[in-house]
Amino acid sequence: MKQFAVILAVLIASSATAAELLVEAESFSKRGGWTVDPQFMDVMGSPYLLAHGLGKPVADAEQLVEFPQPGVYRLWVRTKDWVPSHHPGRFQVTIDGRTIDETFGTEGEDWFWHDGKTVEISGDTATIKLHDLTGFDGRCDALFFTTDMDFRPSNEPDSRMAAWRRKLVGIPETPPSIGNFDVLVAGGGVAGCSAALVAARLGLRVALVQNRPVLGGNASSEIDIPPRGLARSVTDEVAGSERAGVIAAEKNIELLLGWHAFRVQKEGARIISVDAKNVSTNKEVRINAPVIIDCTGDGWIGFRAGAEYRMGREGRSEFDEPLAPETADKMTHGCTLYFKTREGDKPTKFPDAPWATVVSRSHVDLRSDHSWEYGHRLDTIKDAEHIRDHLLRAIYGTFATVKRKFPKGAAKFELEQVGYVAARGESRRLVGDHILTENDIRSKRRFPDMVAMGSLVFCLHYPGKKYDFRNEMKLIAVPPYPIPFRCLYSRNIENLMMAGRDVSATHVAFSSVKLMKTGGQLGIATGAAAFLCKKHNTMPRGVYQHHIPELQDIVFERGSYKESLKPSRSRE
Numbered sequence: 234m235k236q237f238a239v240i241l242a243v244l245i246a247s248s249a250t251a252a253e254l255l256v257e258a259e260s261f262s263k264r265g266g267w268t269v270d271p272q273f274m275d276v277m278g279s280p281y282l283l284a285h286g287l288g289k290p291v292a293d294a295e296q297l298v299e300f301p302q303p304g305v306y307r308l309w310v311r312t313k314d315w316v317p318s319h320h321p322g323r324f325q326v327t328i329d330g331r332t333i334d335e336t337f338g339t340e341g342e343d344w345f346w347h348d349g350k351t352v353e354i355s356g357d358t359a360t361i362k363l364h365d366l367t368g369f370d371g372r373c374d375a376l377f378f379t380t381d382m383d384f385r386p387s388n389e390p391d392s393r394m395a396a397w398r399r400k401l402v403g404i405p406e407t408p409p410s411i412g413n414f415d416v417l418v419a420g421g422g423v424a425g426c427s428a429a430l431v432a433a434r435l436g437l438r439v440a441l442v443q444n445r446p447v448l449g450g451n452a453s454s455e456i457d458i459p460p461r462g463l464a465r466s467v468t469d470e471v472a473g474s475e476r477a478g479v480i481a482a483e484k485n486i487e488l489l490l491g492w493h494a495f496r497v498q499k500e501g502a503r504i505i506s507v508d509a510k511n512v513s514t515n516k517e518v519r520i521n522a523p524v525i526i527d528c529t530g531d532g533w534i535g536f537r538a539g540a541e542y543r544m545g546r547e548g549r550s551e552f553d554e555p556l557a558p559e560t561a562d563k564m565t566h567g568c569t570l571y572f573k574t575r576e577g578d579k580p581t582k583f584p585d586a587p588w589a590t591v592v593s594r595s596h597v598d599l600r601s602d603h604s605w606e607y608g609h610r611l612d613t614i615k616d617a618e619h620i621r622d623h624l625l626r627a628i629y630g631t632f633a634t635v636k637r638k639f640p641k642g643a644a645k646f647e648l649e650q651v652g653y654v655a656a657r658g659e660s661r662r663l664v665g666d667h668i669l670t671e672n673d674i675r676s677k678r679r680f681p682d683m684v685a686m687g688s689l690v691f692c693l694h695y696p697g698k699k700y701d702f703r704n705e706m707k708l709i710a711v712p713p714y715p716i717p718f719r720c721l722y723s724r725n726i727e728n729l730m731m732a733g734r735d736v737s738a739t740h741v742a743f744s745s746v747k748l749m750k751t752g753g754q755l756g757i758a759t760g761a762a763a764f765l766c767k768k769h770n771t772m773p774r775g776v777y778q779h780h781i782p783e784l785q786d787i788v789f790e791r792g793s794y795k796e797s798l799k800p801s802r803s804r805e
């Protein structure tokens with residue numbers, strides 16, 4: 234132990250005197266054809282650059298960087314070989330035009346610092362380029378240069394790595410506050426947009442934090458799942474492609490687009506602020522709000538705050554649900570990836586992709602619908618990157634097989650678009666004062682605090698029997714049924730509400746509530762409840778206990794609230 238302490242002290246001392254530079258790949262000012270991918274940052278530690286070229290190498294990403302001093306540095310590149318036995322995502326690093334000998338994306342089964350060996354930096358600045366070799370989703374998170382030849386960065390994506398990186402790029406531990414809001418909405422899917430819109434139209438100052446460059450969640454242009462379910466007018470405004478304009482028109486909404494809510498501060502059982510990180514610049518800000526609405530789909534805010542949640546399927550006996558399995562397990566809905574093919578003008582080739590056909594096998598059906606789904610038996614949060622990658626392999630593999638098997642018929646066939654953002658089907662469901670069940674839905678149970686109407690189906694997803702990336706579904710029609718407000722606030726975090734697929738429901742009930750227009754209605758109810766929290770100086774449970782008639786007046790646009798959900802502009 235003593236010897237270990239001495240070695241550690243030497244390492245710290247030597248790295249303290251070393252010249253060091255951390256370059257975050259996602260912060261490159263010229264990204265060429267590389268794309269910022271922040272989807273997995275809560276698991277692997279950071280947004281990263283992805284060379285998503287559908288089999289054609291993408292243009293170089295480039296950044297001019299300033300070094301602390303000229304000299305010989307050891308270079309470490311944080312990367313991942315996403316199919317370890319085949320290395321489909323290979324790339325090179327060049328510094329001032331010289332290519333580093335190492336090829337990256339060729340080692341390691343998970344994210345790790347690949348040793349780029351020594352590099353000589355002759356001036357104060359150098360131009361770094363990432364040069365993609367394959368077009369098949371090579372990935373680079375960061376480059377670390379150090380004059381300490383013995384230093385090895387830790388591969389553990391834990392809080393120590395985060396603190397180390399923050400220090401190296403000069404981001405303060407405590408982010409600056411961007412002010413006090415009346416409500417913070419995290420997640421800009423249909424549910425989050427509806428919540429923000431209603432709160433803003435009722436006069437609240439709203440912070441809407443969305444970690445993608447576009448709004449809409451699974452309904453966005455990145456994913457394109459059609460929103461279904463019963464809608465109210467606000468939901469319809471944000472269910473379609475006009476949603477960006479609708480949100481922009483509300484002056485009470487401060488939209489943080491491309492910001493990821495990653496940390497919360499609490500006092501007792503209340504969240505007092507949420508920290509958000511810009512997924513490109515890594516800049517961080519603090520947002521203070523007395524009420525928070527978690528519309529992240531994954532219950533991230535609740536999870537960070539220690540809210541109770543469920544994940545997986547309940548056993549049949551727990552709520553006496555006929556559709557539940559005999560015993561509880563971890564199975565969830567899977568995830569899907571959107572893609573499009575087209576007939577081009579001339580014959581094109583597609584690279585052989587044995588690392589992909591090993592997943593797709595004999596599959597040749599290239600119809601793009603949302604029955605491409607994987608991950609039901611995995612953890613849709615912790616294994617999210619693997620799930621997305623498996624779907625990429627299934628799509629590329631199927632396309633490669635079609636090209637090979639039908640050389641004439643598919644000669645001009647091209648992959649027009651393949652998403653890299655997987656639509657998550659299900660993960661955490663935050664627990665509220667009521668957990669909606671299959672029997673509540675089947676019996677159309679009347680709730681005095683009813684604030685929304687679910688509809689259409691129980692839609693249970695299972696892994697396909699022949700191909701693990703195609704789903705099977707069980708659809709059981711249900712008549713419209715009430716959803717109570719008690720499913721929309723956390724049982725143990727006083728000022729936390731939720732809307733969308735992370736509300737309080739069993740797995741079976743969730744399979745119906747998950748529809749996006751239903752989620753939009755839940756967003757409306759939470760946005761309205763945030764308004765009542767401010768008006769009556771109370772918390773969501775207080776709204777349930779004392780203000781349900783008023784909440785219902787707003788949600789169902791009755792009495793003096795008839796006009797209040799209309800666009801602010803039309804009321805001016």
Ligand SMILES: Cc1cc2nc3c(=O)[nH]c(=O)nc-3n(C[C@H](O)[C@H](O)[C@H](O)COP(=O)(O)OP(=O)(O)OC[C@H]3O[C@@H](n4cnc5c(N)ncnc54)[C@H](O)[C@@H]3O)c2cc1C
Nearest residue numbers: 420422424444450451460461494529530658733734747749
């Ligand atoms: C295969 C499949 C088929 C489906 N088919 C249909 C269908 O036909 N019709 C239908 O209505 N529904 C369908 N669904 C269900 C539906 O897509 C989801 O239940 C729905 O998207 C949930 O909406 P949401 O707003 O809660 O979450 P999302 O749509 O996931 O939106 C949440 C948003 O929050 C963002 N976010 C997450 N974490 C953070 C954070 N920490 N900080 C900031 N932003 C964050 C996400 O990037 C995302 O954009 C399907 C789902 C799957 C998987």
